[in-house]
Each structure stands twice: as C-alpha cells, then as structure tokens.
Amino acid sequence: MTTISNMRPFHEEEIEVLELEKTSENFDLVVFNDDVNTFDHVINTLIEICEHSSEQAEQCTLIIHYKGQCTVKSGNFEKLIPMRQAICNRGISAEIL
Structure with missing residues (x-):
C-alpha cells in the first residue's frame, strides 16, 4: 500500500501555445473555374488586375481550369478588395480567403 508521504506531488505546468491568426498580411485572392469565360479573358484579367506576367497568368489559368481554383494573389486584405471587385x-x- 502506498502512503501519501511516498507519492510525488502533481503540479501543472503552464505551456504557452502560439496560435496562428489571420493578419491583414496573409489573405489569398482565389479565382474559381467556370464554363463561361475564355482562357484569353482570364489571362488578360490576371495581367491587368493582378499585374501577372503573361506566363504567370497562363499558368494560373491552367490551374484554375484543371483544379477548379487558384490563388492568384496573396497579401493585405485591403489591397485585395479592389482586385477581387475588378x-x-x-x-x-x-x-x-
């Protein structure tokens, strides 16, 4: 039989946990696939609105087509709002997102 004097005391240890928060610097502008818009229209939009190079716009457009969506820009929420609207x-x- 174990007596109380032989037992080790139990103490809780505080552990600090870092939580990831969405800050104004890490939002994604995601474009979704549809059956209406042409590749050229989407490519030109990404070049004009998101300032993509033609190669980058083409790659994003292919990803949108085959995967259903693509993050076309990341950054500050306030910066992405007018891009999304356009x-x-x-x-x-x-x-x-």
Missing part, C-alpha cells in the same frame, strides 16, 4: 466586374468568380 475581377468579379469582368464576370469571373473570385473570393478573398
């Missing part, structure tokens, strides 16, 4: 104004589906 993309949507051209009939292309986009969200900030």
Whole structure:
C-alpha cells in the first residue's frame, strides 16, 4: 500500500501555445473555374488586375481550369478588395480567403 508521504506531488505546468491568426498580411485572392469565360479573358484579367506576367497568368489559368481554383494573389486584405471587385466586374468568380 502506498502512503501519501511516498507519492510525488502533481503540479501543472503552464505551456504557452502560439496560435496562428489571420493578419491583414496573409489573405489569398482565389479565382474559381467556370464554363463561361475564355482562357484569353482570364489571362488578360490576371495581367491587368493582378499585374501577372503573361506566363504567370497562363499558368494560373491552367490551374484554375484543371483544379477548379487558384490563388492568384496573396497579401493585405485591403489591397485585395479592389482586385477581387475588378475581377468579379469582368464576370469571373473570385473570393478573398
């Protein structure tokens, strides 16, 4: 039989846990595939609105087509808002996540 004097005391140890938070610097502008817009329209939109190179815009457009979506820009939420609006104004589906 174990007596109380032989037992080691139990103490809780505080552990600091870092939580990842969405800051204003790490949002993604995601463009979604549809059956309406042409490759050229999406490519030109990404070049004009997101300042992509033609190669980058083409690659993103292929990813959008085959994967259903692609992050086309990351950054500050306030910077992405007008980009999303401009993309949507051209009939292309986009969200900030």
